[in-house]
Amino acid sequence: MRRELQTVRAFNRALTRRWRSASGPAPLAEREQGVDRVLLGVGRRGSSERALRERLALDSGYLSRLLRALERQGLVRSEARSGEDARRRFIVLTRAGLARLRRFDAQDRARVRSLLAPLTACESQQLLEAMALIERLLRRSGVVIGAVDPAGAAARWCFAQYFDELDARFPGGFDRRTGRGAVRAELLPPRGRLLIARLDGAPVGCGAIRELAPGVLEIKRMWVAPSARGLGIGRELLEALERIARRRRARLIRLDTHATLNEALRLYRKAGYRRIARYNDNPYAQRWFEKRLR
Amino acid sequence: MRRELQTVRAFNRALTRRWRSASGPAPLAEREQGVDRVLLGVGRRGSSERALRERLALDSGYLSRLLRALERQGLVRSEARSGEDARRRFIVLTRAGLARLRRFDAQDRARVRSLLAPLTACESQQLLEAMALIERLLRRSGVVIGAVDPAGAAARWCFAQYFDELDARFPGGFDRRTGRGAVRAELLPPRGRLLIARLDGAPVGCGAIRELAPGVLEIKRMWVAPSARGLGIGRELLEALERIARRRRARLIRLDTHATLNEALRLYRKAGYRRIARYNDNPYAQRWFEKRLR
DNA sequence: GAAGATCTCTGACTAGAGTCAGCGTATGCG
DNA sequence: CGCATACGCTGACTCTAGTCAGAGATCTTC
Structure with missing residues (x-):
C-alpha cells in the first residue's frame, strides 16, 4: 500500500x-x-x-x-x-x-x-496512451454491479436500450413483445436474478439468469451501453452471474444469441462457452452456447 | 491535435x-x-x-x-x-x-x-504504472533549458551542488578550488556557453561547453539534480550543447569524467561518445571521451 | 374546476478563501 | 543613535460559489 x-x-x-x-x-x-x-x-x-x-x-x-x-x-x-x-x-x-x-x-x-x-514525439505518444489507459481504468473502477428488481426504473431503462439495439442490429428488426412475457418472476429470486452495472450511479449494463430446468440456468439480457464498452463490464457481469449460478449448485449454463452480436459471441467464447445445437425455439436466436460449471 | x-x-x-x-x-x-x-x-x-x-x-x-x-x-x-x-x-x-x-x-x-x-491485480498494476509514467512525463515537460551567466545565482547554486556531489562521490573527495579558476569568460559567449535546466522555475541541472582549440569544444559541468534524474534532462542538455557546437561548426567535442560517475558514463556512451586517451592533466579525470560532429 | 405538483425566479443569507492597508516590535546598517 | 526594513498580526473588506425559503405561473390529475 x-x-x-x-x-x-x-x-x-x-x-x-x-x-x-x-x-x-x-x-x-x-x-x-x-x-x-x-x-x-x-x-x-x-x-x-x-x-x-x-x-x-x-x-x-x-x-x-x-x-x-x-x-x-x-x-x-x-x-x-x-x-x-x-x-x-x-x-x-x-x-x-x-x-x-x-x-x-x-x-x-x-x-x-x-x-x-x-516532449519528443515518442514521449508525447506515451503520455497520451497512458492518459487514455488511466481514463479507461478510472471509469472501470467506478463500475458497481448489483442485483435489482426487473420492474424497477433502472432495469426497464436497460431493457429498453437493449431492445432498441437488437431492433437496430437484427437484419429484420426485433419485436419487443417477444421479450416481455411474464419475466419479472423469472428473473427474481428464487427463480432467477437480474444484475445491473452502474457507472457513477447511471446504469450502463445488465445481465440476468433464469432457471431452465433443475441445475440448468440460462443467461438472458446481456447488454452493455455503447458508451461503456471496452471496460470489461460484460465480462464482469458474466462472471458475477456465474458466481451466482455456482452458489446455487447449477451444473450447466446455457444461452442463446444472434450471429450479428459479435461482441457477445467473443465474450462468451472467451469465457469458455462452447457452441451447441439449438435447445429452444427463440425465433431470434441463431447461436446456442453452454458452459459446464465445476 | x-x-x-x-x-x-x-x-x-x-x-x-x-x-x-x-x-x-x-x-x-x-x-x-x-x-x-x-x-x-x-x-x-x-x-x-x-x-x-x-x-x-x-x-x-x-x-x-x-x-x-x-x-x-x-x-x-x-x-x-x-x-x-x-x-x-x-x-x-x-x-x-x-x-x-x-x-x-x-x-x-x-x-x-x-x-x-x-480492479484486478493486473489492472491496478497498469493503472499505477501509467500514473508513474504520466508523472514522469509531466515533470519532464516542465523542464526548460536556457543559457545563463555563470556568475548568476542559479549557476552558482548548480555548481555548488555539483561540487558537493563530486566531493561525496570521489573516493578521495574533491577540492572545490580546482573548479574555480577564471571560468566566467570561458563559459560565456563567444568562447563558451552555460546552459541551465529549470523545472517549475527551479534550477535542476546544468552543462557547459568551452573552447579547447579551434574547432574543438569541451563539455564541462554536466550535472542533474538527484531529484530530477531519470527525466532525460542530461540527454537534453547534452543535445542542446551539441546543437550549439554544430552551429559553431566545431568538428570535435571532447570531455573528461570520473570512473565513479556511472550515469554520466552511460549518457556519453549512449550519445555516441567514444573513449579516447588522456588529453588533459585534470587530476580528477579518469576517463576521456570524444565525439566527431558531422 | 379545484388541488396539488412542477418549473423558474427572487431575495436573503452563509462559508470559505483570500486581499489590502496599516500597526507594533525587532533587527541591521550607516 | 536613528532610520529603513523585515516580520508577524489585526481589522475591514471582497469575491465566489453556493444554500434556503418562498412566490408566481403553469401543468396534471382527479
Whole structure:
C-alpha cells in the first residue's frame, strides 16, 4: 500500500503542479465551476434549463441567477418553446456565446500543445496512451454491479436500450413483445436474478439468469451501453452471474444469441462457452452456447 | 491535435469524476486549500512562518490568521526560537496535529484502496504504472533549458551542488578550488556557453561547453539534480550543447569524467561518445571521451 | 374546476478563501 | 543613535460559489 499511495500522490502532485500552477499552462479543469461551467453545459445545441440543472447538479435558484448573468453578457438566450410546457425554458447560446465556446476550445488546444511541446514525439505518444489507459481504468473502477428488481426504473431503462439495439442490429428488426412475457418472476429470486452495472450511479449494463430446468440456468439480457464498452463490464457481469449460478449448485449454463452480436459471441467464447445445437425455439436466436460449471 | 485534445479532456474528466465526485472517493487533492494545506505545509518537522508563507505562496495576514485558527484547535504551536531573530516564529505540530496528519494519511490510503479495489491485480498494476509514467512525463515537460551567466545565482547554486556531489562521490573527495579558476569568460559567449535546466522555475541541472582549440569544444559541468534524474534532462542538455557546437561548426567535442560517475558514463556512451586517451592533466579525470560532429 | 405538483425566479443569507492597508516590535546598517 | 526594513498580526473588506425559503405561473390529475 505504501508504494501505491506514493505513486498516486506523486501523480496527483505532478498534475496539480502542471495544471493548476501559475508557471505552467492553466488547467483544463478551470471551467468546472460557475458561469463557464454553465456555458459549457448548455453546449452548441442548447438545453432545457431543467436538463441543465440535473446534469450539472445545480440549485435551481443558483442556476437561474447564473443564466441571468450570462444573458446580461449576451452569451445566452432563454426562450419558451411554443407548443411545449410554458413553464420550461430552453437555453441557447447566442452568436457571442458560441464564439466564447470556440475560444475555450482554442485555449485548451494551446494548453495541450504547450504540454506536449517539450516532449519528443515518442514521449508525447506515451503520455497520451497512458492518459487514455488511466481514463479507461478510472471509469472501470467506478463500475458497481448489483442485483435489482426487473420492474424497477433502472432495469426497464436497460431493457429498453437493449431492445432498441437488437431492433437496430437484427437484419429484420426485433419485436419487443417477444421479450416481455411474464419475466419479472423469472428473473427474481428464487427463480432467477437480474444484475445491473452502474457507472457513477447511471446504469450502463445488465445481465440476468433464469432457471431452465433443475441445475440448468440460462443467461438472458446481456447488454452493455455503447458508451461503456471496452471496460470489461460484460465480462464482469458474466462472471458475477456465474458466481451466482455456482452458489446455487447449477451444473450447466446455457444461452442463446444472434450471429450479428459479435461482441457477445467473443465474450462468451472467451469465457469458455462452447457452441451447441439449438435447445429452444427463440425465433431470434441463431447461436446456442453452454458452459459446464465445476 | 483533435485526437490529443480529446484524449486529454477525457482523461481530465475521468479524473475529476472519480476524485471530485460525491459518488466516488473524495479527492486526494482536497487539502490543497485553507487550514489543512497549512497543516500539511508545516509537516512533521515544523517550519518557520516565513518559509511556510513562501512555500505556500500565502498572504502574510491570511497565513497568520490560519495559524491562529490551528492554534486555537490545539493542532499547532507557534514558538520563538531563542537565539534567533525574535520577530520570526517557528511553527510545530502538537501531538494532536501529528495525529491529524496521520489521519490524512489513513484517509488517502483508504481512497487509493477504494480506487484500486474494483480492479484486478493486473489492472491496478497498469493503472499505477501509467500514473508513474504520466508523472514522469509531466515533470519532464516542465523542464526548460536556457543559457545563463555563470556568475548568476542559479549557476552558482548548480555548481555548488555539483561540487558537493563530486566531493561525496570521489573516493578521495574533491577540492572545490580546482573548479574555480577564471571560468566566467570561458563559459560565456563567444568562447563558451552555460546552459541551465529549470523545472517549475527551479534550477535542476546544468552543462557547459568551452573552447579547447579551434574547432574543438569541451563539455564541462554536466550535472542533474538527484531529484530530477531519470527525466532525460542530461540527454537534453547534452543535445542542446551539441546543437550549439554544430552551429559553431566545431568538428570535435571532447570531455573528461570520473570512473565513479556511472550515469554520466552511460549518457556519453549512449550519445555516441567514444573513449579516447588522456588529453588533459585534470587530476580528477579518469576517463576521456570524444565525439566527431558531422 | 379545484388541488396539488412542477418549473423558474427572487431575495436573503452563509462559508470559505483570500486581499489590502496599516500597526507594533525587532533587527541591521550607516 | 536613528532610520529603513523585515516580520508577524489585526481589522475591514471582497469575491465566489453556493444554500434556503418562498412566490408566481403553469401543468396534471382527479
